[in-house]
Amino acid sequence: MKRRKMIALVVCTAVMSMLLPLPAEAQRAPYRIGYLALLPNEDATVGAPFFQRLQELGYNAGKTIIVDYRSAEGYAQRLPQLASEMVSATPDVIIAGFGTLAPKAAIAATTSIPIVFTSVGDPVGAGLVASLNQPGANVTGLSAQAKDITAKRLELLEELVPGKKLVAVLANPDTPYTVLALRELKSAASALNQPMTVFEARVVDQVAAAIDGASRSGAASIIILEDPVFLGAKRAIVELLAKARLPAIYGPRAYSEVGGLISYGPDQRQIYRRAAEYVDKILKGAAPAGLPVEQPTKFELVLNLRAAKELGIDVPPTLIARADEVIE
Incomplete structure (x- = not known):
């Protein structure tokens, strides 16, 4: 009798453990963020505020996010191959680093994975987005353009x-x-x-x-x-x-x-911090097409x-x- 009660208790506990909701972090695999850069060491230099802001927003590298960082080390001709390899890894979002060339390579590699560019001088003139207010498609980001x-x-x-x-x-x-x-x-x-x-x-x-x-x-x-x-x-x-x-x-x-x-x-630090906030919004379900391209407000x-x-x-x-x- 005691043995049957013990077995019933174990079975009941196991069933309840399956029915109870798991903590948020345990419910899904870590988000995967691709970071495509032209500059050498961008993740530790101008891009460092991006990672700092992600941490402030509650993301923990290696636990809640996994970052796939790839740099062309200053050689633009390497970007298309790096972008293709990154897209093959199917990240949840791609950050395209300083300048226009990394975003262009990322855009050429995917039309479905969300892309957030950082510090682009003229995103409309470069053909990255249709307009600042309505970027369209899977691309948005931060502009470094300011009048005069x-x-x-x-x-x-x-x-x-x-x-x-x-x-x-x-x-x-x-x-x-x-x-x-x-x-x-x-x-x-x-x-x-x-x-x-x-x-x-x-x-x-x-x-x-x-x-x-x-x-x-x-x-x-x-x-x-x-x-x-x-x-x-x-x-x-x-x-x-x-x-x-x-x-x-x-x-x-x-x-x-x-x-x-x-x-x-x-202020490049502000730009990269805002890029992290855009990534946060996208990971929480926002569509890039609905996020206007921001222009700098601090110089x-x-x-x-x-x-x-x-x-x-x-x-x-x-x-x-x-x-x-x-x-x-």
Whole structure:
């Protein structure tokens, strides 16, 4: 009798354990997030705030999410193959890293897996989305585009190197954002009666020759347009410009952090944190087509006074007062 009661109790307990709901984390396998990057070490540099924000939102790497990170290490020709391999692993969502090339590769590889791009200069002009308000299809993300931002950089450079002297521009003609940026720059230069000349570099190996050309042209300063190729080689670019004694203004603050004179652009940390929030919404059921592409709302002006001193530039106190951060 006691034996039958014991067996009945065990059976009842087993049945109840199957009927009771499991904890949320145990009910499903971890979400799989693909992260496709052109830049080397993007996950530990500009992309780090993305992972930090995911953690704040309650995601635990290795437990509730598994990240498949793949980088082309600066070689754009590797992106299509990496994107194809990533799609074959069927992630729940793909993050396409800094710039336009990683998103383009991801979009070419899938029309069904949700894609969130980060820090794209001109997503509509690049053909990534139909419009900012209604991106359409399986793609949305964060834009780094802001009206007249390149013109503002020209004005800031004039404060550091006054006198309407020749300004050089380093641009990658293969980057869609370059067309928009140069259009704004040329318009601003014309309005300010500022002479300007453009030097092109498509790959890292062409950057040194472009900077040498800018130096030989007699340019008194240079604007480095946003580009993942340039950002991946930021330390080398800053060192080349220091050797040429050519004052430069950049977009991402990462340049100023490695010795660049001045940077002004969207807060990349905010952009990547918002990308994590977009991923969170998609994992919870939101459709990418219903998430408008966000434009930057916060901008950073960073000054490196050590670089200014080495170049013999006296930074106006008014400019220092306006800076969000001053690196001594």
